[in-house]
Structure formats: C-alpha cells, structure tokens
Amino acid sequence: MTERPTAQELTEAIQEFLGGEILPTLTDHRLRFRMLVAMNALSIVYRELAALPLEDDTEQRELAARIRAGDVPTGTLRHVKADVEARLRIASPRYLEAYREAAAE
C-alpha cells in the first residue's frame, strides 16, 4: 500500500505550519518554549520516517495501467475495495464506520 502525501510529507507540512504560522504568534514564553520542544519532537519523527525504505508501488501502478487498458478481471472490484478500506482505516476511520452504518440501515 502506498499513499501520498507520505507520512513524512504530512509531518513536513505540520512542521511548516507550526514554525511559519503558529510560533510567530506565541508571546507567552513558556508556551513558546513548549512549542519549540514539540517541533523538535516532530523533527525526530521526520528523520525517523526519512530513514525508512520507500514503499514499493509497482503492484498498484501495474493494476492501474491494466484497468486503464480495459483489462479488468473478475474480482478486481473486490480487491480494490479492500485496498481502499485499508487506506481509509488510516486516513478516515470514522468515515468508514459511518458509511457502513448508513448502508446497514
């Protein structure tokens, strides 16, 4: 399973937001210090993610290309749905839950 933005790219976006938009507004010294500590913790996460091997998306690319070419074997939809569900469990678990509840009604 591959997904953009990657966890590292998302972390980077948060770092930029905190450093660029929030930190300059903090006037309370204690809060400012704690924000710097939090940003430092995020840098650790960022570097740790950077050290992970890149995920291989060859399978996804091949499947996408096959469907584009009109080659859609039986079972493709089921397989793709399971993959989207797995991504949703990370990106938006409450949406998945609410969707299933609505469908069951």
Next chain:
Amino acid sequence: MIAEMRESLQSLLSEMLGREVELTEPVLLAGGASKEAWAVDADGEPLLVRRAAGSVIHRHTLSLANEFAVIEAAHEAGVKVPRPYGYIPDLEGREAFVMERLEGDTIGRRIVQKEELAAARDALPVQMAEELAKIHAISPERVPFLSDTRLERMVEELDDVGEPHPAIELGLWWLRENRPPSCPAVVAHGDYRIGNLVIREEGLAGVLDWEFAHLDDPVRDMAFALVRAWRFGVPEKRLGGVGPVEPYLDRYNELSGLDVHPEELDYWELAGNVGWAIGCLTQMQRHLSGQDRSVELATLGRLGAEVEYEIVNLLERFAA
C-alpha cells in the same frame, strides 16, 4: 494595505454607481490562495469584492473578467445570483469584480442540520431544479468564451498527478463502457451543489461560485449536487443532504423539456465522484509541488480515499 484598498474602492465604486459613496472599512472574509473575498458596505449597500490572489486554484477555471460576465448573463436570464456591479481590471495591482453580498447560509453542515432551515430544505429540491433549468437556458452565444469540457479531461488531470489509483481507474473504465447518449451541450455552472448556494429560511436565495462554468451535458451539471461529499454527513438525503432526488428530477424535466432518466443521474453521479476524487489529488499536488504549501491541501490527498470508497460502492451497486 486596507486603507489603500478602501481609497481605490471608494473612487471606483463612486464611478460605478454614478454618485459619491461612503465606504465602510473593507473586511477580508476569505483569503484563499487563488482569490480573495472582501466585504464592504457602500452607503449601507452590502457588497462583496472578489479579487485575484497569488496563484490559480485550477487551470480550468475562468478568469475573474469571464466569471463576472457569466454572472451578468445569469442575472439577465433571471437566475438568482448576487447583483453584479462591475469589473475592475486593476484594484491595487490585481483584477477584481464587485457584486451584491447576499445574506444567508452557505456552510454545508449548517444547511443540512440547522432547525430554522427545515422548511428551506423541503423547498430546495424544486428550487434547485428551477435555478438550474434557468442556467441551462442561457444562450451559449451570450458567453462565447466558455469552453467544452469532455470526460477525457479527467484522465488528463489524473495523469498530471501521476499517482496510481486503481479505484479511480475502475470508475473511469465504467464511465467509458457505459456512456449514455449525449445531450446537446448547455451553459453549465460546473459546481452546482450545497455549499455554493446561499440559503435562507425561505430557501434558495442565490447561486454563487461561477468560476467552473463551461459548456457540458446538462445531466452532468445536474448530478453534481448528488455527490456524497456534498451531503455533509446526511448521506440518506441523496440531493445534497437536504432532500430526495425525485422532485428535483421531475421539476427539471418539466422546465427543460428534457426527459432525463434516473439511470442517467446515476451515471453522472459516479462521474461527479470520479471528478472530485481526482480533484482531491490535484489539490494535494498544489501542496507537494510547492505552489501552495498547506496542511489542508496535503490532508485532502489522503481524504480522497473517502471519495474512492464511494466510487467502489457505487460500482458494486451498479453491478448488482
């Protein structure tokens, strides 16, 4: 910056309205990356100033000059739109236009939930059909700069992003295999849904956000309001979280003289979802490319999975 803006607006609006007007201080309502919206009152008249910002949101959107011309055409055709006042080629260095600022709700979540708007929700399916039929009756000659939008453009946009998304590919494949006979193209709003409509207690008060206007199959324009993402957490009400589709479809057919079938709406509802799934990725790309860095745009790349889930569920239903 605000003082200069006020001074420029003061003289431009006085010229536009043909009298010396007194302005309140302009308030920036939304500072999007592509466009700004300023609220200002001129002698008590509530006005909205749309002004260009740094980047463009989407390469297929209208310029402010053309967006203004479409609003003028819609206003002439009797569509409920904010009254257009005038186009300004240079407002402190950027193009802008001025229109009436309508009172009412535009926030989707509030429109589908607010108790005071229950009667409005009952009225909306028919009212939305009426405004859409008026939009589709605008003569394309009145807005000659509008371009045709083909389904294939979605494929180009997906390829521009360059990420593999089998669920979107499945949607595109189904759309290619099951294309209905096409209706002659009409002037289409392009983003006709809850969230882009001003709603008051009596119902629909105005149609906003014309930047995606183009020429298209009328049913495609009609079905965009059905896309699940625009039901704002009330999925059982298929028309924008406010009501059922049948009165919308019936009233539209009555006014347009067309005979749109529910299956055509199903087809274009799927197309709307595929388009929005790709839209999420396009927005994400604005962040990743550095054009417009934002946590919100970045996150949209992941939330596209919600739209893909709707695509695969619709495909399952169609296959059953």
